[in-house]
Amino acid sequence: MNRQKKIKQLLKAHAKKASAKLAPRSNKPRYISKADREKLAAQAAVETNVEPSAD
Numbered sequence: 033m034n035r036q037k038k039i040k041q042l043l044k045a046h047a048k049k050a051s052a053k054l055a056p057r058s059n060k061p062r063y064i065s066k067a068d069r070e071k072l073a074a075q076a077a078v079e080t081n082v083e084p085s086a087d
Contacts, residue, residue: 064072
């Protein structure tokens with residue numbers, strides 16, 4: 033009985049891990065470091081200032 037219980041427990045754990053891998057990830061946005069956020073903001077500022085004017 034004890035051996036059967038351990039086998040069932042192992043199989044259940046493996047199945048749980050497999051289903052967790054297939055489950056969709058959360059909708060939480062990916063973490064962006066403070067330095068990267070500053071770089072992106074600087075690039076956005078440069079792009080908005082460099083837009084050519086149509087005459």
